[in-house]
Structure formats: structure tokens, C-alpha cells
Amino acid sequence: MSVGLGIVFGVVVVIITALVLAPPVAQVRFGSLRDRFGPELDRVAARHHGDTKAAERELKARVRRFGNLRLLSLTASAREEYAAQWVDLQGQFVDCPGAAIAKANRLLWQLAVARGYPADSHARQVEALSVHHPRRVDGIRQLHAAAQQAAAGEAEPEKMRQAMVAGRLLLEELLTTGPQEGSASKARARRLRSVPAQRTADRTRSLG
Incomplete structure (x- = not known):
């Protein structure tokens, strides 16, 4: 050869x-x-x-x-204000879960808009969030669905509890701007997870 x-x-x-x-x-x-x-x-x-x-x-x-959406940063005070409002809603959930769910749904939507996500429709906002927060985006879906069911008088306590937990996980990601935030981010996450139990009939169920 x-x-x-x-x-x-x-x-x-x-x-x-x-x-x-x-x-x-x-x-x-x-x-x-x-x-x-x-x-x-x-x-x-x-x-x-x-x-x-x-x-x-x-x-x-x-x-x-x-994918190239221009995301906006939040000031430290704005992050703390959103976190404080969420903690307050978790407290309200104990006695008025339907009202708390509706407010939590609006708060999460407002936070997403403040970070630069679409404000024109729920569907577009969810799609955008799914690109940047794919493992937590279901939180906003669950809250939105639970809020609609609560308004119609059809919400189930357990599904509302799950929606609050899933919504909190997305909120934590939206409030975290990066590793430079350090201990402030960890302290805020601990505060968000320190929530009261929900009273359901003769028993209580933790939101954590």
C-alpha cells in the first residue's frame, strides 16, 4: 500500500x-x-x-x-421590604389562607416585574421565569392557580399550603442577587422559612 x-x-x-x-x-x-x-x-x-x-x-x-432578558437589580432595602411582606403574609395564612394566597400571588408578580420580567401577561412572565428560574418557576404557577381557586371558593387547604411553599422558594431566588450578598441572603432565607403552622380543623400543618 x-x-x-x-x-x-x-x-x-x-x-x-x-x-x-x-x-x-x-x-x-x-x-x-x-x-x-x-x-x-x-x-x-x-x-x-x-x-x-x-x-x-x-x-x-x-x-x-x-434568554437575553435584561434583568434588574434590587436595592438592599427593597429586598428586605419584599421579604418582610412575605413573612407577614405567611402569618396571615394561618387564619385567612385564601386572602393570603391572593396577596402572595400579587406580591410575587410585582417582584418579578421589579426584576425585569414581563408585566403584560401571566403566561409570558411564567415563560420568561422558566428560562432563568426553571427549577422554581412552578411556584408562580401554583400560587396563581390557588389564588383563582380561592376566589371561586374551590381552594383546598393542602394545595394552598403547597402553593405558599413553592412560591416562597421562587421568591427566595428572585431576592438573591448573587454570592456577594453572603450572610444577608442566608439570614433572609432563614426568616422566610420560619413560618407558623396553618390551622386546619382540629390539627395544624407546618408551611415549612
Whole structure:
């Protein structure tokens, strides 16, 4: 075999080996979306009846629309004010869960707007939040649904409790501007999690 043919043969072997070992392109794309969106990917896929291609297209469209969203910082005093309002609502939840849920829903929406997320519709705000807070965005969905159910007199105490907990987790992320906040962020998180129990009939249930 000539030197030229040997080189060509070697190149062909390398290319074939690379193609065999490389994962499918669709798997790579879906895997990267899984890393970024976590459970949000499962939720979107379920809404598309398990169609992962449709879920992938939807999430990619969200990233294109909101990936470069200009997020705004909050002053330290504003962060503390939002945290204080939430702690107060957690206290109100003990005796008036429906009213507290409605106020918590509005407060979380206001905080998201203050951080630069869309204010024109709940759906667009959720989509934008899902790009930047994919593992906590369900908090705003749960609060919004619980507030609507409470207004209709159909809310279940346990679902309202779960909505308050999920909403608090998103609120904590929205109030955290970065590692430079340090001990102030940790202290605020502890205060948000130090909540009273909810009275339900003859028993109590913790919000924590």
C-alpha cells in the first residue's frame, strides 16, 4: 500500500470511529435542555402528550425570546421590604389562607416585574421565569392557580399550603442577587422559612 493510500485509509477509519462513538444529535440537544430546564422539561413534554420534539421546540423558542432578558437589580432595602411582606403574609395564612394566597400571588408578580420580567401577561412572565428560574418557576404557577381557586371558593387547604411553599422558594431566588450578598441572603432565607403552622380543623400543618 502506498503512503498516500495509507493516509486516506487512516482518515476514513478516524471519521467512521468518531461517527460510531458520537451520541445522536437529537440526544445531545435534548440532554442540554434537560441540564438547563430540569423538571420544566418534563412538564412541557407532558403538556405535549410526551412529544419530546415539540417540548424541545417550545423551550428553545423561550430561550430565544427571553434568554437575553435584561434583568434588574434590587436595592438592599427593597429586598428586605419584599421579604418582610412575605413573612407577614405567611402569618396571615394561618387564619385567612385564601386572602393570603391572593396577596402572595400579587406580591410575587410585582417582584418579578421589579426584576425585569414581563408585566403584560401571566403566561409570558411564567415563560420568561422558566428560562432563568426553571427549577422554581412552578411556584408562580401554583400560587396563581390557588389564588383563582380561592376566589371561586374551590381552594383546598393542602394545595394552598403547597402553593405558599413553592412560591416562597421562587421568591427566595428572585431576592438573591448573587454570592456577594453572603450572610444577608442566608439570614433572609432563614426568616422566610420560619413560618407558623396553618390551622386546619382540629390539627395544624407546618408551611415549612
